[in-house]
Amino acid sequence: MENKFSKEIRADEDAFYMSNPEISAKYLASKLSNYKSAVELCSAVGMTCICLAEKMDKVYGVELDAKRIDDANYNAKLYGVEKRVEFINGNVLDEDILKNINAEVAVLDPDWSVDKNRPQDHAFNLSDTKPNVVELFNKVRDNITHNIVIRVSKNFSLETLKIVGMCHVDNIIYEGRIRFKYAYFRDDIKEMSEEDIILDRENE
Numbered sequence: 001m002e003n004k005f006s007k008e009i010r011a012d013e014d015a016f017y018m019s020n021p022e023i024s025a026k027y028l029a030s031k032l033s034n035y036k037s038a039v040e041l042c043s044a045v046g047m048t049c050i051c052l053a054e055k056m057d058k059v060y061g062v063e064l065d066a067k068r069i070d071d072a073n074y075n076a077k078l079y080g081v082e083k084r085v086e087f088i089n090g091n092v093l094d095e096d097i098l099k100n101i102n103a104e105v106a107v108l109d110p111d112w113s114v115d116k117n118r119p120q121d122h123a124f125n126l127s128d129t130k131p132n133v134v135e136l137f138n139k140v141r142d143n144i145t146h147n148i149v150i151r152v153s154k155n156f157s158l159e160t161l162k163i164v165g166m167c168h169v170d171n172i173i174y175e176g177r178i179r180f181k182y183a184y185f186r187d188d189i190k191e192m193s194e195e196d197i198i199l200d201r202e203n204e
C-alpha cells in the first residue's frame, strides 16, 4: 500500500511492514467505539493504539522492543493522542504486566511471519505466531477481559480460529484483495460467522 499512514510516522523497516495500516486501524477503532478503554498486546510503533485512542478515553500498548516503544511515543504525539495512550515495554505473556492493566477490550496483534527473512510467508497454525497467540489469548481472558480481537493472517480459516473459541470474523479487503482478518471473541458469540469488509480510500 503506497500511503499506509497520513503522517510521517517513525518506524524501523520491519515495524513499518507489519504495522496495521491507518485505514484498517481506524475501521477497528470505529467498530470498538462503544468501549471506553483498550489494550493492544504487541503494539509495535503504536498505530492501532493511536487510532483506538482517537475514539477512547484510555489505551495501553505492550511491546517487547524498547526502540519501538520510543517510536510509538513519538507517533502518539504526532497524532495528538499522547495523553490518552500509555506504552509499556515488556513481554505480553508476563502475567504481572497483564493483571495490572484495566481495559474493556483487548486487541492481540502477534507477528505472523514464520521466517524473519521472508516476512510475506505467514503461519497457518495459531501456535506458530510470535508470541503463541493461543497462550496469549488464555492469559488475557484470565487477567484482563473476555472481549478480545485478534488481528490474524488471511491464512487462518474459521475452522482454525474455532480452536480458540466462537468468533465473528471480518475479512479486511482493500485495493482489491483480502489483506488480513479481525476475529472478534465475546461471551455472547455462540456460532462462527464471517463477512467481507471492503475498505477503500473513499471510506476514510
Ligand SMILES: C[S@@+](CC[C@H](N)C(=O)[O-])C[C@H]1O[C@@H](n2cnc3c(N)ncnc32)[C@H](O)[C@@H]1O
Residues within 6 Å of the ligand: 015, 018, 019, 020, 025, 040, 041, 042, 043, 044, 045, 046, 047, 048, 049, 062, 063, 064, 065, 068, 090, 091, 092, 093, 109, 110, 111, 112, 130, 131
Ligand atoms: C504485527 S507487529 C504489531 C503491529 C502493531 N499492532 C501496529 O498496529 O502497528 C508484532 C509486534 O509484536 C512484538 N512482539 C513479539 N513478541 C512479543 C512479546 N512476547 N511481547 C511483546 N511484544 C512482542 C514484535 O516486537 C512486533 O513489534
